[in-house]
Amino acid sequence: MVQMTMIEAIASAMDNAMAADEKVIVFGEDVGFFGGVFRCTAGLQKKYGSNRCFDTPISELGIVGAAIGMAAYGLKPCIEIQFADYMYPAYDQLVSESARLRYRSAGQFTCPMVVRMPTGGGIFGGQTHSQSPEALFTHVAGLKTVVPSNPRDAKGLLIAAIEDPDPVIFLEPKRLYNGPFDGHHTRAVTPWKKHALGEVDDGYFTLPLGRAKIHKEGSAVTILAYGTMVHVAEATLVETGIEGEIIDLRTLSPLDLDTIAQSVEKTGRCVVVHEATLTCGFGAELAALVQEHCFYHLEKPVMRVTGWDTPYPHAQEWDYFPGPKRLGRALIETMEV
Amino acid sequence: MVQMTMIEAIASAMDNAMAADEKVIVFGEDVGFFGGVFRCTAGLQKKYGSNRCFDTPISELGIVGAAIGMAAYGLKPCIEIQFADYMYPAYDQLVSESARLRYRSAGQFTCPMVVRMPTGGGIFGGQTHSQSPEALFTHVAGLKTVVPSNPRDAKGLLIAAIEDPDPVIFLEPKRLYNGPFDGHHTRAVTPWKKHALGEVDDGYFTLPLGRAKIHKEGSAVTILAYGTMVHVAEATLVETGIEGEIIDLRTLSPLDLDTIAQSVEKTGRCVVVHEATLTCGFGAELAALVQEHCFYHLEKPVMRVTGWDTPYPHAQEWDYFPGPKRLGRALIETMEV
Amino acid sequence: MSDNCENKHLELHIPEPEWRPGDTPDFSNVVIPKAGSVLRPPVDVDAQDIRDLAYTIIRVLDKNGNAVGDWGGLLGDEELIAGLRHMMTLRSYDARMQLAQRQGKTSFYMQHLGEEAISCAFGKALNKGDMNFPTYRQAGLLIADDYPLVDMMCQTFSNTGDPLKGRQMPVFYSARDHGFFSISGNLATQYIQAVGWAMASAISHDTKIAAAWVGDGATAENDFHAALVFASTYRAPVVLNVVNNQWAISTFQGVALGESGTFAARGHGFGIPSLRVDGNDYLAVYAVAKWAVERARANLGPTLVEYVTYRAGGHSTSDDPAAYRPKSESEQWPLGDPVLRLKNHLITKGAWSEERHEQAEAEILEIIMTAQKQAESLGTLNGDKIPSAHNIFEDVYARMPAHLRRQRQQCGV
Amino acid sequence: MSDNCENKHLELHIPEPEWRPGDTPDFSNVVIPKAGSVLRPPVDVDAQDIRDLAYTIIRVLDKNGNAVGDWGGLLGDEELIAGLRHMMTLRSYDARMQLAQRQGKTSFYMQHLGEEAISCAFGKALNKGDMNFPTYRQAGLLIADDYPLVDMMCQTFSNTGDPLKGRQMPVFYSARDHGFFSISGNLATQYIQAVGWAMASAISHDTKIAAAWVGDGATAENDFHAALVFASTYRAPVVLNVVNNQWAISTFQGVALGESGTFAARGHGFGIPSLRVDGNDYLAVYAVAKWAVERARANLGPTLVEYVTYRAGGHSTSDDPAAYRPKSESEQWPLGDPVLRLKNHLITKGAWSEERHEQAEAEILEIIMTAQKQAESLGTLNGDKIPSAHNIFEDVYARMPAHLRRQRQQCGV
Ligand SMILES: Cc1ncc(C[n+]2csc(CCOP(=O)(O)OP(=O)(O)O)c2C)c(N)n1
Ligand SMILES: Cc1ncc(C[n+]2csc(CCOP(=O)(O)OP(=O)(O)O)c2C)c(N)n1
Ligand SMILES: [Mg+2]
Numbered sequence A, B: 001m002v003q004m005t006m007i008e009a010i011a012s013a014m015d016n017a018m019a020a021d022e023k024v025i026v027f028g029e030d031v032g033f034f035g036g037v038f039r040c041t042a043g044l045q046k047k048y049g050s051n052r053c054f055d056t057p058i059s060e061l062g063i064v065g066a067a068i069g070m071a072a073y074g075l076k077p078c079i080e081i082q083f084a085d086y087m088y089p090a091y092d093q094l095v096s097e098s099a100r101l102r103y104r105s106a107g108q109f110t111c112p113m114v115v116r117m118p119t120g121g122g123i124f125g126g127q128t129h130s131q132s133p134e135a136l137f138t139h140v141a142g143l144k145t146v147v148p149s150n151p152r153d154a155k156g157l158l159i160a161a162i163e164d165p166d167p168v169i170f171l172e173p174k175r176l177y178n179g180p181f182d183g184h185h186t187r188a189v190t191p192w193k194k195h196a197l198g199e200v201d202d203g204y205f206t207l208p209l210g211r212a213k214i215h216k217e218g219s220a221v222t223i224l225a226y227g228t229m230v231h232v233a234e235a236t237l238v239e240t241g242i243e244g245e246i247i248d249l250r251t252l253s254p255l256d257l258d259t260i261a262q263s264v265e266k267t268g269r270c271v272v273v274h275e276a277t278l279t280c281g282f283g284a285e286l287a288a289l290v291q292e293h294c295f296y297h298l299e300k301p302v303m304r305v306t307g308w309d310t311p312y313p314h315a316q317e318w319d320y321f322p323g324p325k326r327l328g329r330a331l332i333e334t335m336e337v
Numbered sequence C, D: 001m002s003d004n005c006e007n008k009h010l011e012l013h014i015p016e017p018e019w020r021p022g023d024t025p026d027f028s029n030v031v032i033p034k035a036g037s038v039l040r041p042p043v044d045v046d047a048q049d050i051r052d053l054a055y056t057i058i059r060v061l062d063k064n065g066n067a068v069g070d071w072g073g074l075l076g077d078e079e080l081i082a083g084l085r086h087m088m089t090l091r092s093y094d095a096r097m098q099l100a101q102r103q104g105k106t107s108f109y110m111q112h113l114g115e116e117a118i119s120c121a122f123g124k125a126l127n128k129g130d131m132n133f134p135t136y137r138q139a140g141l142l143i144a145d146d147y148p149l150v151d152m153m154c155q156t157f158s159n160t161g162d163p164l165k166g167r168q169m170p171v172f173y174s175a176r177d178h179g180f181f182s183i184s185g186n187l188a189t190q191y192i193q194a195v196g197w198a199m200a201s202a203i204s205h206d207t208k209i210a211a212a213w214v215g216d217g218a219t220a221e222n223d224f225h226a227a228l229v230f231a232s233t234y235r236a237p238v239v240l241n242v243v244n245n246q247w248a249i250s251t252f253q254g255v256a257l258g259e260s261g262t263f264a265a266r267g268h269g270f271g272i273p274s275l276r277v278d279g280n281d282y283l284a285v286y287a288v289a290k291w292a293v294e295r296a297r298a299n300l301g302p303t304l305v306e307y308v309t310y311r312a313g314g315h316s317t318s319d320d321p322a323a324y325r326p327k328s329e330s331e332q333w334p335l336g337d338p339v340l341r342l343k344n345h346l347i348t349k350g351a352w353s354e355e356r357h358e359q360a361e362a363e364i365l366e367i368i369m370t371a372q373k374q375a376e377s378l379g380t381l382n383g384d385k386i387p388s389a390h391n392i393f394e395d396v397y398a399r400m401p402a403h404l405r406r407q408r409q410q411c412g413v
C-alpha cells in the first residue's frame, strides 16, 4: 500500500496496464513528454517510449477516431480528452462509431478502449472547464460510464476499464484529484496523502465495473451520488446529523440497480445529487428508476439536487455548485414526515 | 384552410416566413434545387433565389457553425440536417456555441436560428436513419426543443420557432410526414389530406412554443407523448378501451409542466412513451418530474414505454418500435388497482 | 478600425452545375489528358515534386483500347479477365438487387453503375490482412476477394442467413476476414479510423496497411480533415481514397470542391503525395493503387488518390436523378464505361471476344441467380424469415448487462 | 488480395521538437527570407499563381530597422507610433494582469508576450462594422480599437463592472461594438462562424467583412476544415488568420503541422490565396492584413494568412513552459521582439527616441495603474464584489422560462 493522490493512482493504473499488456497505449493532447495538463500520464512516455505514449494534434475527433481504428486492429487505447468540455467534437465517433461497432458488425469488430476525461467544476473553470456530461454517455447504448470518487477506486476501476472488451467512458472529477473536496470551498481539503482512501495498492488490481459501493451506511434516507458529490454528501450528513446512507454509484452504466433498490426499500427516502444540469441529467434516470422499482416503499418523492439549468458560470461558481447547504435543505425536506 | 401533408405544412411555414422576413434563409444538404430528400424545402429556391435557399457541402458542423455566424450577424437561418442521426458532427456547435452565445456575451450576441431534422423510426432506416436524439438537446440549457405531431402544429410551431430569438431544435417525426402513423405497420395510414389535422391555414400563423396540448381528454390515466407516439397512444386507447388522457407535449423544452401536473393530479396514473432509448431518455425527466410534483396523487409508479437500450435495428424494427401492443400492456398494468 | 465605407456591395457566390434537367450536357471543353501521358514517379518521391499529379488524370487505356505509358503493363491477361469478370459480376449483382428491392424483398439498395473499376481493381492491389474502411459503394472489394455472393445477398435481404443478424441496412456489409471493415451509415467516420488502424499496425511493427474510402461530397466532413492531419503527422501507412463520382445525391461536386481545382489537391496542404486517376480505367486504377500501397508498405506514409468517375445511376433506390440532372449526362460523360473499356482492351489484345463476353455474361447471371435462390431460401425482409428479435439485445456489449436482460424479457424473446 | 508478405516491418513516426529542456536551441539553419524580398501581387491575383507565398515569410522591417520592399510604406509615422503604443499598452496590461492573477485577484490569465504585433496591426486594417472572431490571444484588437481598459480589467476580475456579468473566465472578452466576437473556450469553433458571418454580409449585400482567428495547434480541429470548405465554396468575404506561435501548450507546432511544410499551405487544397507573414513585424502584418481585407471587401473571396511568431511566455498562468522547452528558446527565436523592432524602426527613421520610448512606457503604466485602481474599486474575484447570482439565470434565453424562475427562487436570488 502506498499513499497516492487520485492523479498518481490514475497514472499508476495506466503504468500497470501498460506493463502488463503491450497492446495498451496512451495518447492525447499534451500527454506525452509533458505528462498531461493534470499530470495523469506523467512518466509514461519515458518508461514506455513514444511509440506507446504520445502527443496528438488538437483534434478530439482524431484522437477518438484513431483510437477506434486501433481498437479494431487489436490494440487497447486508453486516451485522454483534456477536459470533458472538449469531447463534443468527438461525440459522433463515440456515439455513432465506438458504441455500435460490435453490434453492427455482429461481433466481427470490437472497440476495447477507454476514454478518460476530467469533469466537474469547483476550480473556477467557467463554462468550458467545468461540465459534467455523463448523461450524454449514459443515454448511449454500447458505452459504459464510470466515475470514481477516490484514488483506490480510480485505480481499480481504470484497470478494469482498460481490460473491458467494450468502450468505457472514464470520468475523473478534477476537483478530487488532490483530495476529497466536500463543497466547502473556503476550507482546506485533507490531501489524499493523509486519507484512508488514498491508500492504494501499488500493483495491478481491478475493481469490477457495474457495482456500486455503500460509502456510508445509514437508515434514514438514501443519497445517490458519484464523484465529488460523494464527499459533499458525507459532509452534509455530518452537518445535518441525519443518519443517511450514501451510495457511491461508481459505474453509471451499467447501473447497479439492486444496491440502490435495496437501500431505498430500507430507508423509504431518496435524494439524488449531481453537478450536471438538472433537466435530463443522470438524476432524472435515477429518480425514474427509484420511483418505478421502489414505489411502494417511498415516503416522499425522490428529490434531485443538481447544477442549475444554465451554463456553468465563472464568478458565481459557489452559487451554482450543489454544495452541502443545498443538499442539506433537500435532505431535511425529504425527512419531513 | 387547405389540406396539407406534414411535408407541405413545413414547406409552407418556411415559405411564409421567408415572404414575411427577408432575413429568413434556408440551407442544408440537397435543400436547394432539389428541395430536400424529403421535399420539405421544395420550391423555395425557385421562389426566393439561391441567395436565400441553397445547397451546402456535406458538413453538418459547417451548416450549423455558419448558421450561428449568420444569426450573430442578424439573419434568421432555418437550416436542415438531413437526418437527426447526422447531427452529431455539429453537436459541439449546437451545445457549446449556439446554446451559450447569448449567455456568455451577456446578450451582445444572440443566435436566433432553427435547426430542422427528421427523427424517429418506422421506415426501415436502420441505426442511422431512425434515431430520436431529443434528450441530447433537452439536457442542454439554452436550446429549445420542439416536436410536432401533425401538419397544423408543424406549421404553426415552425413559424414560431423561426420568430423565436433563441436557437430552436425542430424535430420532425419522419414517419408522420404523410399521415398519422399509429404503429400498426401492416395497416395503411390515413393520408393527412383526408385528416382533420391536415387542415392547415395557408397563411402566416404561429402556435406558441412551450405549451402542451391535450390531444384527447380522459380521466383514467395520463399518457405523455410527442410526435409519432401521440398517434400510437390514440390507437392504443381505442384498442384497450381505456379512457386515457393523451397529452401531446409539442415543446419538450421549455416544458409545459402545469398541463402535465394538472392531468396527472386528475388521473392519478401516468405512462410516458417515446421511441428513443430508455436510459436517460426524455421519459426519465418526465417520470422524475411527475413523481416529484404529483407524488401524493399517484396510485402507481410512472411507467415508461420506449425504444430498447440498443442501437436501432433494421430487420427487427417492429420489435424495437414501441407500438400499441407494448403501450397497451403498460396501460393495463398501470390501471391495475 | 477606420470607418471608410465607400465600398461596393458584396454578393454571395453559389456554385451551380453547368446543366440541369432539360439542358444538353456538353463536356467538350473538359480537358482529358491523353492516356499514357503522365509519368510514373518512384514511390519514394517527395510530395512537393509531384504536385502536378493532383491536377491531371492518370490514364492507361486509350481510345483504341490499348494500354499505353508508364502506368500500364502490370497485369497479365488472366488477371485482366478476372478483373473484367469481377466488374461484370458486380454490375449484374447490382441489377438483381435493385430489382429485388423494387419487388419489396428488401428496404433499400445502392448500386455502383459506372464505378465498378475502382473497388474491383483496388482490391487486387492489397495483401491478405490489409484492411479497407469502405463506404457503401465499394462492394467490388468483396467480389474481387471472392466473398460469397450468397452472404452479400443475405445481408441485403436481412434474412436468417444475414451475417449481420438483420441489424444493418442493406449494403452495409462487414467482412473482417476479407479486409472489409463494417460500413457506417454516417459519412466519412471511417476515414480517420482507417488512419488509426494503420497507425496501430505501425505501432505493432506489423506489415499490414489500411485503405480509407470517401465520396467527393463527404470530403467536406470533419473526419476527412482529422484523417489528413493524423496521417500526415504520424506518416501512417494508409491509402486515402476519394471517389469523385461528380454527385452527392442531388448536389454536384462543385459544392464540395469550391475553388479547389481538384479533391486530390486537398492533400497538398498536408504534404501528402496526391494523385488523380481515371476511375473508369481498370488498369490505371490498379497501377495507382499499387503505387500507393507500395508506398505505405515501405513505411513511406500516406497517399491520397482521387478517382475521377461518374455515378451513372441514382444515389440509391430512394433517389431519382432525373429531378436534378439531365438524363443524358451519364452517356455524355467523357471517361466512358469501365466494363466496356476493359472488354475492348482485352479484345484488342486478342485475349477476349464478343462471344466469350456474352458467354461470361450468361455464366455470371446464372451464378447470381443461383446464389439469389439460395439466399431467398433463407428469407427476405418482407417475409417472415428474418433474424429473431433476440438479436436486438445481443452484441450491444460483450456480456449482456442486467438492464438489457430485463428489456429482452419484456420484449418476450 | 494477394498474400505476398515479404515486407519490412512498419514503424510509427512521432514528430519531436528539436530541443527539450537542457538542450541549447540553435535556429541557425532556419531560413528567414530577407525583408523586402517577397513581391506584392495584385489583390485579384489567382491563388495558383502565388503558391510560393505560403512557403516563404513576407517581411518589411530589416535588421537595421528599415522598412524595405513592396509591402512597406503603407503607414505614416503617426500611425506607427500609435501602433507602437498599442503594443506597449498590451504588454504592460498583460504584465499587470498576470501579476493580479498571482495575487489572487482572479482565477486565470493568458498573455500575448511576443505576439503583440499581430492583433494590434490587424485591427487597424479593418473598418468599423467588420467583425473579428478571435481566440484568447488577440486582445490587441480591443486595445487598437480603444476599447476601455477598465472594461477589460473588470472582465478579467469578474467584478460588478464586468460587462459579461461574471459568467466568463478571464480574457474571454466580448465587445460587439468594437468588432470583437464573444470568445469561446472551445478551440476553433468560431472559425466557421466567422465564415458564416461573412456569408451573411454577402447575402445581405452589405460591405462588412469578417476575420477568423485560430492558433497553430487548433488548425487540427474540425471547424478549421469546415471553414475552409465553406469559405472556398461560397467565396466568403473573410480573412482566415492562423497564428503560428510554435507551441500549443506543451506541444510543438510539428505535431499539428506534420509533413505539411506550413500552415499557410493548408489553404492551397481549397484554392484559397495563402500568405505567410512575419508576425513580429508590425508593418508586414499590417500590409498583409490590408491586402487580405481588400480582397474580401472587393468580393474576391477568402484569404488565408499564417503569422509566424513565438509564444514567449507560458500558455497561461496554469502553465510552466520550462517543463517542456529550453528556457533560452524564446531569446534565440530569430524573428525578434515586435515592440523592439517597431521602436527601432521609428528611431532609425528619426520619428522616435529612447527618451520618448521611456516616457511612453511610464505614461502607459500610469494609465494602466489608474484603470486598474478604477476596476478594482468595482471588485476582484477573491473579494465580495462579484456579480450577483441572479446573473446565473438570466440570458440563458431571451425570456426566462418557468423552470429557470423556479430554480432562481430555489437559489434564493
Ligand atoms: C454525416 C452524414 N451526413 C449526411 C448523410 C446523408 N447522405 C448519405 S449519402 C450522401 C451523399 C454522399 O455523397 P458522396 O460522398 O459524393 O458519395 P456517393 O454517394 O456519391 O458515393 C448524403 C448526404 C450521411 N449518411 N451522413
Ligand atoms: C476543443 C478544445 N480542445 C482542447 C482545448 C484545451 N486547450 C486550450 S488552449 C490549447 C492549445 C492551443 O494551442 P494553439 O491553437 O496553438 O493556440 P495558442 O495557445 O498557441 O495561442 C488547448 C489544447 C480547448 N480549449 N478546446
Ligand atoms: Mg459522390
Ligand SMILES: [Mg+2]
Pocket (backbone or CB within 6 Å): D215, D216, D217, D243, D244, D245, D246, D247, D248, D249, D311
Ligand atoms: Mg500556438
